[in-house]
Amino acid sequence: MSVSKLTENEYLEAMKLSMYAFQYNVPEADIPARMERLKNHAIFGIREGESLAAKLHIIPLKVHINGFEWDMGGIAGVATYPEFRRKGHVSSLIKHALAEMNNKGQLFSFLHPFDISFYRKYGWEIFTEYKKTLIKKIDLKMTGKPSGTIKRFTKNQHTLTIEKIYKEYMQRYSGGLVRDSYWWENFVYSDCQIAVYFNDSGEGQGYILFKVKDNKMDIEEFAALNQEARVNLWNFICQHDSMVEEVKIITSVHDPFPYYLYQPNLKMEVFPYFMGRIVNAGKCLGQYSFNENSENVFLHIEDPHAPWNNGSYLIADEGVRVFKEKVGSQCTNAPARGLHMSINAFSAIIIGYKRPMELYDLGEIKGPRNDAEILERKIPVQKSFFYDFF
Numbered sequence: 001m002s003v004s005k006l007t008e009n010e011y012l013e014a015m016k017l018s019m020y021a022f023q024y025n026v027p028e029a030d031i032p033a034r035m036e037r038l039k040n041h042a043i044f045g046i047r048e049g050e051s052l053a054a055k056l057h058i059i060p061l062k063v064h065i066n067g068f069e070w071d072m073g074g075i076a077g078v079a080t081y082p083e084f085r086r087k088g089h090v091s092s093l094i095k096h097a098l099a100e101m102n103n104k105g106q107l108f109s110f111l112h113p114f115d116i117s118f119y120r121k122y123g124w125e126i127f128t129e130y131k132k133t134l135i136k137k138i139d140l141k142m143t144g145k146p147s148g149t150i151k152r153f154t155k156n157q158h159t160l161t162i163e164k165i166y167k168e169y170m171q172r173y174s175g176g177l178v179r180d181s182y183w184w185e186n187f188v189y190s191d192c193q194i195a196v197y198f199n200d201s202g203e204g205q206g207y208i209l210f211k212v213k214d215n216k217m218d219i220e221e222f223a224a225l226n227q228e229a230r231v232n233l234w235n236f237i238c239q240h241d242s243m244v245e246e247v248k249i250i251t252s253v254h255d256p257f258p259y260y261l262y263q264p265n266l267k268m269e270v271f272p273y274f275m276g277r278i279v280n281a282g283k284c285l286g287q288y289s290f291n292e293n294s295e296n297v298f299l300h301i302e303d304p305h306a307p308w309n310n311g312s313y314l315i316a317d318e319g320v321r322v323f324k325e326k327v328g329s330q331c332t333n334a335p336a337r338g339l340h341m342s343i344n345a346f347s348a349i350i351i352g353y354k355r356p357m358e359l360y361d362l363g364e365i366k367g368p369r370n371d372a373e374i375l376e377r378k379i380p381v382q383k384s385f386f387y388d389f390f
Contacts, residue, residue, distance in 0.1 A: 001089070003096040006043040006055065011035050013052045014043050014077070021079035037186070043077075044096055046089045054080035054089035056097055059390055062178035063108060064170055065351060066289055066380060069178055073097070073106035073279065076390045094122050098306045101279045107287075108351075110175075110276045112389060122305050124275040125344040127175055127353040128386040133258055134267040135247040140238040143262050144231035148199045155189040161204040162194055169206075169223040173252065174352035174382035175276065187390070192220055195236055197229045205229035208236070212243060219249040221387050222257065230260065252385040274386045277347045281309040284350065285320040290378045292317055297374040298338025301346055309343055315378060339367040339375060349375075352382025 006014055015034060019025055026034055038057075045055035059074035075097060080089050101109055113119045116126060153159060163184060170176030179188065188209065196207045206229030209221035217240055224230040234257075237247060251257050258264040278284050281301050296316040303309035312323040339356075345364040348354040356379060359365045360372040 001046055001087075001092060003044050003046055003092055006045050006052075008035075008039065010045070010052065011038045011043070014038070014045065014055050014057075017052055017055055017079050017081065018077050020081065041076075042100065044093055044100070046092060048084055051081070051084075053084035053087075054093060056090075056093040058097055058101060058106075060104070060106065061110075061390075063110070064176045064178060065108070065174050066382065068287070068289070070108055070287075071104070071106045072108040072110055073101035073104070074390050075109055075111035078111075091122075095305055098122075098279060102306065102308065105283075107278065107280050107284045108276060109279050110274050110386070112273070113275050116272060116275065119275050120344060122277075123303055123343040123347070124277040125348045125353070126272045126274075127276040127348060127351040128273050128384045129253050129270050130273050130385075131251050131253045131255070132269045132271065133249045133251070134269075135249065135258075137241055137245050139263050139266060140241040140247065141262050142235045142238045143260070144227075144235070146232065146235060147228060148197055148205070148232055150195050150197055150232065150236045153194045153196060155185055155193075158185055158189070159196075162196060162207055165196070165204050165207055165225065166223055168225055170385075170387075172383070173254070173385040175274075175384045175386050177386065177388045179388075187388070192218075195233070197224070197232045197236075199228060206233050208233050212240065215243070215245045217244045217247045219247065222249055222251050222255070227260065230257070234261065250387075252383070254383040254385065276351050277343060278309070278350060279306065281343065281346065282311070282313065282320070282322045285313055285315065285322075288350065289380070290315060291380055293377060295374045295377065297371050297378065299346070299375070300338055300340045301343060302340070303343035306343065312338065315375075337368065337371070339365050339371050341365045349379060352384040355379070355381075 042058040043055055046053050057077040059076055061072045061074045062069045063072045078090060111119060111124060166179060192209050192211045194207050194209050196204050199205050205226060206224035208219050210217060210219045224233055253270055258266055294317060296314060299313045301309055301311065314321040341364065345359050349356055356365065356372055356375040365372060
């Protein structure tokens with residue numbers, strides 16, 4: 001059993017495997033466009049005889065974490081035909097993908113899990129949640145003082161103003177995808193349109209990505225740069241009260257919606273969403289921007305599926321030192337003191353989903369409490385969120 005990179009001549013096979021595994025159909029007329037998109041992917045597969053038994057895609061992307069843009073490998077399209085399952089194919093593909101991303105300098109990897117526990121085994125961890133708020137027609141009550149204007153855009157009318165709003169909005173969070181115009185037009189709009197709020201000076205200050213169908217309004221993204229934009233976008237939603245019976249809004253769990261509404265007593269649900277992991281711990285730590293203080297702390301990281309991460313790391317103001325010579329579970333040239341953690345816990349901290357002391361109290365980090373408190377002070381406070389899907 002060996003993993004190989006698929007050629008363009010094998011892309012149709014990969015597409016057919018996805019359609020079977022994920023139970024959807026691509027119309028014949030759409031296949032050429034889908035095949036063209038796959039040219040941006042690195043697709044790896046395992047064959048049994050003449051058949052493509054299993055495959056995995058890596059999509060080269062960038063994400064915004066800790067004030068910087070980082071190269072990220074997006075894992076997608078992981079699939080196996082039923083007759084070839086439980087033979088270790090997916091495990092082999094994942095390990096190969098980690099090595100491939102490491103070689104490409106993709107220091108992070110994100111994916112949308114079919115099962116969280118499955119991907120946790122391979123070092124991915126939840127890094128974001130979203131909040132779904134359900135609003136009945138009776139609660140569509142306008143609020144605040146109206147100002148500015150609202151303008152709607154379809155995919156064919158896409159404007160850089162929308163991209164600018166998104167970029168500024170997502171800089172408030174950690175983990176957000178860096179989108180270019182191609183990504184907007186091919187992976188964001190789908191069957192939705194966008195309503196943009198412009199203030200009295202004509203500056204775009206917020207938008208909603210939405211669709212109205214079957215007496216329901218689904219708002220897939222709500223990005224407001226200030227309270228003025230929040231109020232006016234909400235009032236635009238309320239203007240649909242003659243068209244809809246229910247509104248669904250997806251936001252970050254950190255977004256203030258619906259606190260500022262006249263009636264904030266609404267049904268809200270919180271869902272785990274994407275998972276992420278660090279591909280190369282040493283390089284990530286070397287580029288990460290820690291809070292400056294005179295304290296030092298050792299981290300001992302375990303990563304069975306990316307063994308180049310196994311080792312000890314000293315975080316100090318003058319930089320990060322890496323100790324790699326291991327005997328058993330200890331580095332022979334690193335002190336025994338410090339914090340022990342899995343790559344999962346380490347990834348959750350660096351991306352901003354969990355704080356060190358939270359994970360220490362949960363038993364996910366082991367070592368002296370004083371060291372955990374030092375790490376807590378070294379890590380900048382971030383709020384993680386991710387709106388996209390791949």
